[in-house]
Amino acid sequence: MSGPLRVALAGLGTVGAGVVKLIEVNRTLVERRAARPIQVVAVSARDRNRDRGIDMSAFEWVDDPVTLAARDDIDVVVELIGGSDGPALALARATLESGKALVTANKAMLAHHGIELARMAEAQGAALKYEAAVAGGIPVIKGLREGAAANEIGVVYGILNGTCNYILTTMEKEGRAFNEVLEEAQRLGFAEADPSFDIDGVDAAHKLSILASLAFGTRLDFEGVAIDGIREVEAADIAYAETLGFKVRLVGIAQADANGLFQRVHACLAPVAHPLAHVDGSLNAVVAEGNFVGRLFFQGSGAGEGPTASAVVADLIDIGRGEFGPAFAMPVDSLTALPPAAAGDRVGRVYLRFTVADRPGVLAELTAAMRDAGVSIESLIQRGNTENGGVYLVMVTHEVPERAVTDALARLHGSENILGRPMLMHILDF
């Protein structure tokens, strides 16, 4: 049994308080599994006096978290401040520069500065661990970095944002509108006051860029993620999808092939037989398809005090055991830099919902545009009236290159028959 692993916590929000609680409640077990005690030495946060529902008086309070990096009585800094830059980044850099281990739950910082930080960790032989940054308590960083390490992974995708999944599955169950469910989620604390990072897909994109790097051995490329959120999803879309045998989910998907690295976050239609169609509420799930292992599926709680603390302390245990290596599974110089792959080359089925005027010739115009663009139609539903006096027209295409669908929509652009912006969702055909 070695001496204690001495930990400083920077950031005492929900997750920070959860880490303190976990280390307290599971102290004996954690010590047995790490083969040494894990001991919180110092803490730092913006507001010293906030009630966190837990006694912090045993820990030294530090006003400036960056000073933690220089202290000889600390082995690991846990960064839970959040934000891609600012104090979180300053602390991360100072910690790794001083050769200390860094554990972080900060996907935004990793998405923007992960490669730089991994390089610093490598130079110092220090640990940089971040299981909590993606899919909360699900050990999916470890699953890709180590569990599936022997595989060439063709595609990794998943439900990476619990807020969006909660909203979509509540809309699905209760047939309610997006805005109404969002407001309720905000009241219940399932969505932030400013929900845009979640519902516009940015948070999922941060996480996806990390998964892609691990899965493919590529340099993390957040800028290369095409991002779309769930604001445009209507209750009607979810109902049509159900009729057609699908569930609507916000999915982050990454693929690496000869065309380059394709990364996209978007609301899409999962066939009901697909495991992602059964991921409800605020759960997260990740699928990776390896050339030997086949399909791996991981599911669990993607956020919240307990699950995120579980992931942070798992990282601390690994560090306590000395079981860690390069942050992105291989030295930074071994990561390949793939160019972003163009979406237009991708072949797949597409769901399209048009709001059209209720007059003769509309269907003829639409179907002619599809034909001229080379898009063939698998199913078509026309039914009911919308609030703005139009009629919904929903179609699912056969497999087509995405550029053909773009072409079809361009042909229809400006048509007086089409009211509002068409809604497009891809179908998850893995």
Added chain:
Amino acid sequence: MSGPLRVALAGLGTVGAGVVKLIEVNRTLVERRAARPIQVVAVSARDRNRDRGIDMSAFEWVDDPVTLAARDDIDVVVELIGGSDGPALALARATLESGKALVTANKAMLAHHGIELARMAEAQGAALKYEAAVAGGIPVIKGLREGAAANEIGVVYGILNGTCNYILTTMEKEGRAFNEVLEEAQRLGFAEADPSFDIDGVDAAHKLSILASLAFGTRLDFEGVAIDGIREVEAADIAYAETLGFKVRLVGIAQADANGLFQRVHACLAPVAHPLAHVDGSLNAVVAEGNFVGRLFFQGSGAGEGPTASAVVADLIDIGRGEFGPAFAMPVDSLTALPPAAAGDRVGRVYLRFTVADRPGVLAELTAAMRDAGVSIESLIQRGNTENGGVYLVMVTHEVPERAVTDALARLHGSENILGRPMLMHILDF
């Protein structure tokens, strides 16, 4: 980049050949992830001349696998011989005694000798890794040993035998009888010529005992697993279960609490909303419930050349990286020895199917026995005739201590109204 990790393979069946193929096909990727080449140096198997569909001529052939343990030009021995004792155990002991790393897919050997082998590995500071021994390609050993390490785990359970799951889900989909589906599975190579280890639950019990040790930090106790298989499951049970909202699955379940360590493999009824109800065909899946992380769910291919090779090589990569520690997550002396918990204390719902004589008074006798034993009935179905002239009578109890059900069945023992042995399955209420 260090020198190559030099590997010897003992046992060249499906998995051994898969490991050779994987290392060949994914050579570059594996080398990047392990930060060194993984190189097969020598191989050993019973029959040198068997066609394995892959060129083995580059590897030195060794007749006696145990000699591999003594060689200076080998870093890791991969034991894929199988069998709990005999040559596999001799090789495992010799390998660890010589301070070499051992990778094994041998759940039977671990279930019987895991603690002894872990102690030997510990004494030498050698790696003992066995991701392939449980749930094939799913990184569930890693998920419990490391991913969920911060949690007190209350229960771990799962579908651990792909052959049984294939048989049960085929019976479910096609309404066919057990024997017929088993024979087909044997013809198709999904079941062994001697299928008893699989269908009688022994294989799942081996795996369960390993998972329990990791989940609870307890000494592996295979003898403490209550084992039941799927031979008694009739197509009618599956149909009744479906009517009642359940799917029949062979589940291994382990729980640790104040009563001790409870371990059981049995066909049970999973509610259709439970993730295990959606695990079809030869897939495996494991659920662990941690006190901070909540429910973790892992699913993937539990057997076969590719998935098992994926797990073996993941272990090799960990060893190549130097990322390994105690085999059962903590030093053997830190594992607690829990007494087996008695099933009778357990509270749960139970499915019972009686074949009864078709005459007056039968229902009265059965329900009186239930009443007298304190078993209250939630649903009851009486319908149709069986082949032996009786009538099926199916009931699901409310939550009761298992001893009450045992008592009720004892009261009915010898009754002339009951034809054949009653079928009992527990309901998965986690």
